[in-house]
Amino acid sequence: MKRVVKWIFVCLLVVGVVATFAFLWMRQRPKPQLYEALRVERRDMSSHTIVTGKVEPRDEVAIKAQLGGIIAELYKEPGEKVRVGEPIARIKVVPDLAQRSNAASRVRLAEHNLNNVHEVFQRDSALYAQKVIARETYESSRLKYINALEEYQAAQDNLSIVQEGVSASSGEKGNTIVRATIAGMVLDVPVKVGNTVINANNYNDGTTVATVADMSDMLFVGKIDETDVGKLHEGMKMDLIVGALNDKRFNATLEYISPKGTETNGAMMFQIKGAARIPDSVEIRSGYSANAEIILDSRTQVLTIDEAAVHITPDSTYVLLATDSTAQEVIPTLVTTGMSDGIYIEITSGLKEGDLVRGNAKGVDN
Numbered sequence: 001m002k003r004v005v006k007w008i009f010v011c012l013l014v015v016g017v018v019a020t021f022a023f024l025w026m027r028q029r030p031k032p033q034l035y036e037a038l039r040v041e042r043r044d045m046s047s048h049t050i051v052t053g054k055v056e057p058r059d060e061v062a063i064k065a066q067l068g069g070i071i072a073e074l075y076k077e078p079g080e081k082v083r084v085g086e087p088i089a090r091i092k093v094v095p096d097l098a099q100r101s102n103a104a105s106r107v108r109l110a111e112h113n114l115n116n117v118h119e120v121f122q123r124d125s126a127l128y129a130q131k132v133i134a135r136e137t138y139e140s141s142r143l144k145y146i147n148a149l150e151e152y153q154a155a156q157d158n159l160s161i162v163q164e165g166v167s168a169s170s171g172e173k174g175n176t177i178v179r180a181t182i183a184g185m186v187l188d189v190p191v192k193v194g195n196t197v198i199n200a201n202n203y204n205d206g207t208t209v210a211t212v213a214d215m216s217d218m219l220f221v222g223k224i225d226e227t228d229v230g231k232l233h234e235g236m237k238m239d240l241i242v243g244a245l246n247d248k249r250f251n252a253t254l255e256y257i258s259p260k261g262t263e264t265n266g267a268m269m270f271q272i273k274g275a276a277r278i279p280d281s282v283e284i285r286s287g288y289s290a291n292a293e294i295i296l297d298s299r300t301q302v303l304t305i306d307e308a309a310v311h312i313t314p315d316s317t318y319v320l321l322a323t324d325s326t327a328q329e330v331i332p333t334l335v336t337t338g339m340s341d342g343i344y345i346e347i348t349s350g351l352k353e354g355d356l357v358r359g360n361a362k363g364v365d366n
Contacts, residue, residue, distance in 0.1 A: 036362060040354060049294050052290075071196075081183075085179050218278050226269070229261075254274045310335070
């Protein structure tokens with residue numbers, strides 16, 4: 001009985017050892033690798049780039065003060081529309097004491113000269129009527145009187161400009177008026193009532209009273225990397241995406257590519273501009289951030305394959321052409337490629353529609 005139990009124990013031990021080795025051997029056996037079978041198909045392809053920038057008006061004009069003084073009144077606020085010649089602000093001129101003194105002195109001298117010349121002219125007129133003096137003498141006296149009169153009026157105008165900022169002969173009284181030079185919307189009024197303004201001259205641009213822009217003619221302005229700028233040309237279509245307007249899309253046309261780049265963070269960037277077509281029903285503001293999607297190239301119904309299936313070496317470009325639907329058996333096949341959109345790549349030769357190509361191993365990401 002003991003011998004039977006012993007043999008049973010030995011048999012169980014042997015069976016356990018064999019089962020353990022069999023289990024370990026099964027676990028260590030390599031599993032057959034499965035691959036994706038990718039089909040060569042015809043697709044429409046396009047290659048595009050995204051350019052970041054902003055939307056701004058084509059015509060934006062800074063309205064400057066032509067005479068120095070103090071802002072007496074503002075007629076417009078940012079956001080209001082103006083027409084050409086419409087008043088924006090009123091400036092009260094603060095006269096310079098030295099200039100006012102010189103102008104007043106000029107008026108007095110011109111007045112004295114006018115009175116003197118006028119007396120001579122009246123005397124010569126009477127003598128000429130009596131045929132005592134020649135016509136040439138009378139005409140000379142008359143010309144001197146006209147010149148003296150013009151000088152007196154010019155001196156009065158100069159004094160009026162120095163004191164009030166307008167000519168006495170213009171018909172306006174008191175203060176200068178700053179008017180809009182273009183029709184559009186007032187974007188900014190950087191001055192307030194009571195602020196001192198400087199007139200535009202050869203040494204100073206002058207104080208900006210208001211900024212006016214035509215908001216019906218907008219531009220997209222952005223910068224593109226040098227790797228893509230060579231693929232652009234004027235007249236290309238763009239799609240503008242304005243984030244502030246809930247990612248609304250607008251059509252635009254590329255109309256300017258800068259001939260000179262600027263270095264930004266180690267990369268050469270080139271400025272581009274595109275004419276944006278904004279519907280009248282959309283209220284857009286100057287400076288909105290926008291992205292421009294530009295189609296660089298496109299293809300219609302060309303043979304394509306997943307770009308991950310293409311193997312590129314220094315000497316060749318090839319794919320693994322599958323001989324069955326599981327892509328287990330493959331034949332390396334040379335191919336010629338065309339454009340790529342980052343996901344699919346065009347096959348110009350080496351494959352035909354419907355061919356199967358080995359892709360990535362299943363369970364492995366691209």
